Each structure stands twice: as C-alpha cells, then as structure tokens.
Amino acid sequence: MVLSPGFTWPRSSLTGLAEDLASRGYVVAGIDHIYENFATTFPDGRVATCAACKNINDDDFGQRVIRSRAIDIPFVLDQLTGPRPKWKGSALINPARVSMAGQSIGGAATPETMLKDFRVRAGINLDGSLFLPIESGLTRPFLLMGAPSGDNTWKRDWEHLTGWKRWLVVKGALHPSFTDYDMLLQQLGADLGGGLKRTRLMDITRKYVAAFFDLHLRGKPQPLLDKPSPHYPEVHFCAPSATNC
Template identity: 30%
Template sequence: MRIFEILLLSLNVLTLVILLWKRGKAKKLLVALSGVALILLVLQFAVEHFRWQIVPAYVLTFLLLLWSAMQLRSHTYRLRHRALKVTAAIFGALYVVITVGLPVLLPVFETAKPSGPYAIGTATYHWIDVKREEKLTKDPVDKRQLMVQIWYPAETSGDEKIAPYIPDLSGLKMAVQQKYGVPGFFLDYLRNVNTHASIKAKISNAQQNYPLLLFAHGFPGTRYTNTSQVEELVSHGYIVACIDYTYHSIETVFPDGKLVLLSDNLPEMNDWDSWDQIVTDTWVPDSKFVLDQIEQLNTKDPNGILKGKINLKSVGMFGHSFGGAAAAQTLLADPRFKAGMNMDGTLFGKGDLKDGLKQPFLMMNVKTPEVNSADEPNEEELLRIGMTREDYDFIAKEIPMRKNNLLKNGGYSVMIDKIDHLSFTDLYLLSPFFSWNHQMPPRQAHSIINDYTLAFFDKHLKGKTDTLFDRPSSPYPEVKVIFQE
C-alpha cells in the first residue's frame, strides 16, 4: 500500500478501537481523529488517486466521523450492553479485514528501481509489413501489423511524462473481461502503476551507440509483462525493443484505436506440429521484420530519438516461454542476431537445430526433478494421465534433444531452484495472492534472473570478461550454471 493509504487505514482502525473500548471518555479525541482521517482521505485522493480497493476505507472514514460527531452531542453512550458491543466489535473487525485486505491483495505495485547509471526513456512504434498477409483475419487485404515499444538510456529533463506500466488499460480490461470473464473495473487500479521511464525523453549521449535487444513475450502475454527486466537492462546501457505479437498477445491496441484480442483460431494444446509452425511462420518473421524496421530507425527516426544511436553489430534477443522459443529460432534464421536467451520456454519451431546455433545462447530454466529414462510409462499409465505416446515422446524425448542440440556449440544452461515458470515475468507483483506459497519472493527471483541476463549479454554483446559466467561458481545457492562446450 501507498503512504496515505496506510495512514488513512491505520487512523481509522485506531479510531474504531477507541470508539468501541473507551466509551464516552474520549469524545473530543474521536472527533479530532475522524477529522484528521478526512484530511488524509482528501490527500489520498489528490496525491495517490482513487482506486476501488480503498472504497471500504472511504466509507469507514465517513461513518466514523458521523458516529464520533453523534457521540459528542449525546449524553449517553449507546453501546453499553455487552452483546451490542461484542456484535459491533465483530462487524468492525470484519470490516477492517476487508478494508485492509483489498488494497494489500491488489496493490499499486512498483517495479524495483533499476540499478544501472542510466535514466530510461521509451517510445512506441506502429509498423505494418506490407509484404505479409495477416493470416489470422478474414480480410484478404489485411497486412501484418505490430506494436513495438522501445526502451533506451535517456537524459531526462524532468518535464517528460512518466510512462504507465500498462500502455492501454482500456484494451486490457476489455480483453480480460471477454476472455476470462473478469469485470473490467477490477483492473482500474492498475492505471496508478507507473514505470521508471520518461516518454520520448532525449537519448543519452554518454555512449556513441548502444547494443540492441529484442524481447518476445510469452503466450499469451504482452510487451510489458517483463518491464522490470527490461528497465534493468536499459539502465545498464541497452536499447530494448518489446514486441506485441498481434493475435498472440492478450491484447494489442493500434494507434487508430482498433483493439485486437488473442486469436480464437489457435491449435489444441497437444498439436505440437502447429505450435512449431506458429513460431516459424509468424513469430520469426515478425522478429526479423522488427529488426529491419529498427535498422531504418537508425537512419531516420520519426520521433527524432534513436537515429545513429543503435549498435547494429551488437544485436541480441531474449524471450519468455513461447517467446524464448521464438528467440532461438530467430537466431537460427537470422545471423544479424549475435546472442540469445530463452527463459523457461519449450523449444517449439520448425528450424533444424541438429547442428546447434552459431551464436552464444542461454537457456534459463526452473529447476525440475530429473527423470530416469528407464521409468518410461506403459500404455496403461499414459492412458491414466491422459497422454498419448506421441505426446510423451515429444515432451520427454524430442524437446530435451532440441535443447541439447541448441547448446552444443558452446551454450549455457542456468537452472534456478525455488521459482516457477511465471517467476520470469512481473505477474507475481500484481498480487501476493499469486505467490503466497512460493519459496522465493518475486523480487528476489527478479534480482537473480536480471543479474544473469545482464551478465550474459554483457559478455557476448559488450565483450566483458568479468561477468557471473566467468566465475568458478554462482554467488546464489539456488543457481546451477552449466557451460556446454
């Protein structure tokens, strides 16, 4: 919770306790406390802004003020009967639990302050690939369109507007309502969540140019699901382009206001061949197209920011989950990318990895129990768990083989214990409810993930030789690093 919210709730609880237990001995004090609470409410509105989770606290503030004023004018205390007092105390406690619980469970969170020396700027671009048809619409003349948000080291004046965490909240609200049945107003409070980036700030002149990284979100995800990771990279001197993979993102909003939701025309979960095809036919061409467009930005940027500041000889790509698979396949298809990273993604894609990648690649995964190949299930066991032999062979044999091939020319494997698949994103910051039973707090997980991400790209795009990958062992007991020669 934010400071005025904490002060308001704390004062309301104190007032409620005094009102129930001090009887008529502190009438003037109660009125004074209620008045201060009203002032805090106004300040919370003015500084931190309204959010629906605080509505019970707003209501409680006015009720306590009214009740205190009534007691000041009354000559008798109305809750002298023990049963009435106990009942009031029970309802008061329940109300306090709700009042405090809602803002705690649905907080206006902040991503960790980036540790690097650079301030951060951001600008968003809308690009249309006129050479490619959009296969996920019925319009035969529709072309593939992408929204890309670019983050870069900046020199801020202080006059720039701070970028919101969610660029198009109305689109996200509509998406979650249509796809998951969650009322749109439920997400209204997220409009108060900001990034550490200034919109269209001047790019920093501390360096002649900066290495470029492309980020691919998970499926479904959005370009902002890894903002805390992106900001950390940018603060250490990287330009990062985050791609919304249209119709495979939970929502995309184009400049004309058109809202594009996650496609309904998706394969079954175990249609492995179709998922391979989506990576190869859509995500890889999207990623290559974005790099094409960024090359043009380096010559002429309509926003007047990035011209000449992108080091196109030091380009990398990273992604989470499905986006991590896209990163591997994009490096296989396009030698302009010099290094890549996959965060816990199944290696989908049609590109043949039998000879491995020529570029350095990092597989960062959650730690999973080792499976003994001798324990291969029989047909009856497969039937019991609802899996076909084809499914089992793909998951237990094909994917591990792809991983071994991918890293065979000098790749890295980083295994992190006590986290899970979504720990690589910002999702667990949205509510402690999502991570209450996790062994590692979200911010601690982000710190480890960010340290190894930065170390990998520093080593292979900046040529540093004193990174985490140059040490004999990891400083984190939860991490195991393997270099595959």
C-alpha cells in the same frame, strides 16, 4: 535488443527486465506479437485480439508460433535499423550488437530467430520449451535459464548449441517467475507456490541476463557465468548428464 513474451502475454510482462537492461545502456524493444496476445491496441484505436488462440490445441501449434515469431523479429529489426527507421532514436542502435531474449515461447523462438537472422548475435531462452527442434548447429552464444521442470527438449537440443552456452536452473522458480507476474502477484497477497519471495527471482534474472549480454555484446568478462556463485545459491549450472537439475 528485442524481448519476446510468452503466448497471450503482452510485452509489458517483461517490463522489470527491460527497465534493468535499459538502465545499463541497452536499447530494448519489447514486442507485442499481433494476434497472439489477448489484445493489441494500434495507434489509430484498432484492437487486434488473439486469433491464434483458436488453434492452441493443434498438434503443431507451438512450432507454428515459433516460426511466426522468427518472422516478426526480423521485421521489427528492419523497422528499427533500416534506411527509413520508424523510431526517432534509431541512431542509438548499433546494428552489429543485436540480441534477443524471450520468456516461454518467446524464449523458444529465440534460437529459430537466430538461425533465420544472423543479425541476432546472442540469445536467451527463459523457461521456454523448444517445440521446434534446433536441427542445425547454432554457433552463436546462447543461454538457457529456467525453472527445475525437467524439460526434455533442452536435453534433446543441447548438443546442437555448438557455440558458447550455459544451462542454468533456478531452484524455487516457476514458469511465470521470469516475468513480472510472480513478483506482482506476491505483492497483491497471492502465492503461486514458488520458493523465491519478493524480488529475489527478478534480481537473479536481471543479474544473469545482464552478465550474458555484457559478456557477448560488450566483451566484459563475467565470472558469474563461469561457476556457481555463493551470492546466488539458487542458481545451478546444468548439462544433460546432471542429476541435480
């Protein structure tokens, strides 16, 4: 599976999630989107900086980033699973069980990527506003999971997710809580103002993301995704008509 980080953030911002998925037997590819994060160093020593940052105030900026990432992901998949794969462990990848998750605009790019590349069987958006509307129905499994921000784009596009879907809101979470940063900053003594302390949000994210992929890639039943759990009272099941989200 591929993980796509937020704008300007490196792939390492999703290390905690990547490590957990790898420990469960998944092959995980974290992506640095060149010219979108502050700095990417190539093997030969060249450094690419954030060329896209100069356009961040453009009205269609979010849409352009999403379209760009929907090109990046298929390219990475081609490099990993094509006839001459660039990774020596490529034989471990099952091309029939490819998935994607992303945080912030990386999550927002997930449905567009799935619509462009049918190899991606299941997707997760972790707290990303859908700058680019889902204009045609997405029939494959999709999970929306985020902070209680009242994002109207999720409500707008909910009906266009026509396959298996869930919308989970985590009370006490903030936008960076679905990365490593909230947890690490708390360890350094900083407080971003979220209501979940220490590793609680990381534990929740790992548990629900793994349950989603185990269900849709491995066919293992996941009661956790059917209804609220007493073990995770912070997680609320939502829909456009819900009033508690």
